[in-house]
Amino acid sequence: MKAKERESILNKSIPVLRDALAISDDEIRIIVEKSIEGGEINSTDDFAGWIDGRFLSNCVLIDETGYAQMCVDALKILATTAATDFGSSRQRDMGQLWADMTRGYLGEYAFSLFLEKHWQIKAKLGHEIGKLADYLPSDIQEIAFPKQESRPPKINIGIKTAKWNGIWMDIPGDQFNHSDVHILVKVNAGRDHLFAFFKSISVFRDKILKHGESIGSISREESASLFERLPSLKPIPAYIAGFVLKDKEYPLLSYSGVKGRTNYKISGWNGYYAQSDLDEIKAKENVKGKVEFAGIGQFTAANRYIFNTGSLSWKKDEWEMIIGRL
Numbered sequence: 001m002k003a004k005e006r007e008s009i010l011n012k013s014i015p016v017l018r019d020a021l022a023i024s025d026d027e028i029r030i031i032v033e034k035s036i037e038g039g040e041i042n043s044t045d046d047f048a049g050w051i052d053g054r055f056l057s058n059c060v061l062i063d064e065t066g067y068a069q070m071c072v073d074a075l076k077i078l079a080t081t082a083a084t085d086f087g088s089s090r091q092r093d094m095g096q097l098w099a100d101m102t103r104g105y106l107g108e109y110a111f112s113l114f115l116e117k118h119w120q121i122k123a124k125l126g127h128e129i130g131k132l133a134d135y136l137p138s139d140i141q142e143i144a145f146p147k148q149e150s151r152p153p154k155i156n157i158g159i160k161t162a163k164w165n166g167i168w169m170d171i172p173g174d175q176f177n178h179s180d181v182h183i184l185v186k187v188n189a190g191r192d193h194l195f196a197f198f199k200s201i202s203v204f205r206d207k208i209l210k211h212g213e214s215i216g217s218i219s220r221e222e223s224a225s226l227f228e229r230l231p232s233l234k235p236i237p238a239y240i241a242g243f244v245l246k247d248k249e250y251p252l253l254s255y256s257g258v259k260g261r262t263n264y265k266i267s268g269w270n271g272y273y274a275q276s277d278l279d280e281i282k283a284k285e286n287v288k289g290k291v292e293f294a295g296i297g298q299f300t301a302a303n304r305y306i307f308n309t310g311s312l313s314w315k316k317d318e319w320e321m322i323i324g325r326l
Contacts, residue, residue, distance in 0.1 A: 001036060001042065001043065005043070005044055006033075006036060008044060009032060009036065009041060009044060009047050010028075010029055010032050010033070012047060013028055013032045013047070013051060014028050014029075016051060016056075017031070017032075017051075017056075020056055020059075021059065021061070021237045022234070022235070023188065023237060027164065027188060030164055030165050031055075031164055031165075031186075031188075031239070034164075034165050034166070034167050034295070034309075035050065035055070035309065037167050037267065037294055037295060038167035038168075038267075038308050038309035038310050039256075039267060039268050039308050039309065039310020039311065040054065040241075040309050040310045042310075053315075054314055055239060057316075058114065058239060058240045058241070058242075058314065059237055059238065059239050059240075060110050060113040060114055060117060060237075060238050060240070061235040061236065061237055061238075062106055062109060062110060062113070062187075062235065062236040062237075062238055063235055064197075064200060064233055066106075066109055066113075067102075067106070067193070067197055067233065067236065068197070068201075069109070070102055070105035070106050070108075070109050070127075071098075071102045071105075071194070071197060073105055073125070073127035074098055074101035074102040074104075074105050075098060076127070077101075077127075078094065078097060078098055078101065095194070098194065099193065099194045102189075102193070102194065103161055103163075103187055103189050103193065104161045105125070105127065105161075106161065106187045106189055106236065106238065107159055107160070107161025107162075107185035107186075107187050107238065108125050108127075108139045108140075108159045108161070108185075109125065110185050110187060110238030110240065111123070111139075111140075111159050111183055111185055111240060112125060112140075113238075114240045115143070118319070119145075119323055120145075120146045121143055121144065121145055121146075121323070121326070122143065122144040122150070123140050123142070123143050123144075124140070124141045124142040124143070124150065125139060125140065125141065126138065126139055126140070126141040138153065138155075138156035138157050138158070138179060139157055139158060139159040140153055140157045140159075143326055145326075153326045154325060154326060155180035155181060155322075155325050155326065156178065156179040156180045156181075157179060157180070157181055157183065158171070158175065158178065158179030158181070158182045158183065159182075159183045159185060160182060160183065160184050160185070161185050161186075161187055162184060162185070162186045162187070162241075163186065163187070163189075164186055164187065164188040164189075164190075165295070166184075166186055166295075166309075167294065167295050167308055167309050168269075168293070168295070168296060168306055168307070168308060168309070169182065169184040169241075169244070169306070169307045169308075169309070169312065170299060170304060170305075170306055171304055171305045171306075172300070172302050172304045176246060176304075176305040177246060179246060180245070180246050180247065180325075181243050181244070181245055181246065181322055181325075182243060182244050182245075182246070182305075183240065183242070183243045184240075184241045184242060184243070184307075184309065184312060185238055185239065185240050185241065186238065186239045186241055187236060187237075187238045187239075188236055188237045188238070188239075189236050190231075192231040193233070193236070195230060195231055196230075196231040196232055196233035196234075197233050199227070199230045199231065199232060199233065200232065200233040204227055204230060205223075205227050209223040209226065209227060210223075240314075241309045241312055241314065242309065242312025242313050242314035243312060243313050243314070243318075243319075243322065244305075244307055244311075244312060244313065245313075250270060250271025250272060250305070251270075251271060252271065252272060253277055253280060253281070254268075254269060254270040254271045255268060255269050255277075255281060256268035256269075257294075259285055259287065260289075262287070262288050262289035262290075263287065263289040263290045263291070263292065264281060264282070264285050264287040264289075264290070264291045264292075265292060265293075265294050266281070266291065266292065266293045266294060267294045267308065268308045268310065268311060269293075269306040269307065269308055269311070270307055270308070270311040271305060271306075271307075272303070272304075272305055273299070273303065273304055273305065273306045274303050275303065278291045293306075
């Protein structure tokens with residue numbers, strides 16, 4: 001897509017999404033640019049169908065009550081969760097782990113809001129005290145259709161949460177075979193969502209800063225100024241970007257991208273990915289430099305399934321098919 005066409009799409013989206021979601025222009029630009037990069041919007045002609053038919057209809061807003069529930073649910077299992085990122089050796093401290101788990105739970109909660117918004121289905125999430133591995137097959141433990149009793153769903157549902165700027169659904173290891181359907185939710189929580197929540201419930205003003213005043217490390221005026229500069233919690237938009245099915249045949253080496261003068265950038269992938277695939281692409285496309293994924297560079301060495309957001313199923317009749325299997 002040419003730069004002029006991309007800018008035209010961005011300019012059209014800002015007033016619409018600013019009113020609908022009450023988010024900043026910078027946040028709007030991120031979601032639209034990444035929807036273009038992920039292959040959801042391929043031309044100006046796609047834009048109207050995307051913003052109304054896909055994005056806004058598949059968006060929900062998470063309020064402070066919902067955030068508090070997910071924050072506490074994450075805290076329940078924090079002590080039994082490994083501190084390493086899945087597929088890597090990077091260690092996270094407890095605060096980072098709590099924030100990351102809360103963001104993941106926000107994605108699951110957003111999908112429950114999506115079910116209620118469109119089908120009046122109430123969902124119970126698998127957030128009981130215990131080990132995270134106990135709940136891998138399905139993130140939805142029970143569902144209740146209108147005027148029906150709550151029961152387990154007939155299929156296993158896996159929910160992956162990405163940041164607002166994500167363009168990939170990445171399902172590592174054997175997780176792909178654990179669930180019948182995998183759903184990607186993009187959550188606009190930012191990096192400071194936990195701090196914003198603490199501010200909203202006066203953890204900083206009534207506890208931390210007040211204690212700082214009592215021990216003489218900060219004056220009352222400095223404390224008030226610092227409190228005002230801390231991020232404030234706002235309704236958090238979440239975009240249910242789409243889903244993929246386990247029981248579908250996905251072709252091997254299902255990539256698309258652009259070859260530059262020396263490097264190759266992968267912008268689309270729809271299925272299984274093995275570490276050796278990059279070498280095959282390099283040879284097939286006669287790439288002298290690097291073969292990398294747009295927006296992320298490289299995934300970890302573990303074999304996985306990868307889908308760009310443009311390859312996900314998202315239309316109303318496709319969602320209806322999933323609802324019919326629940």
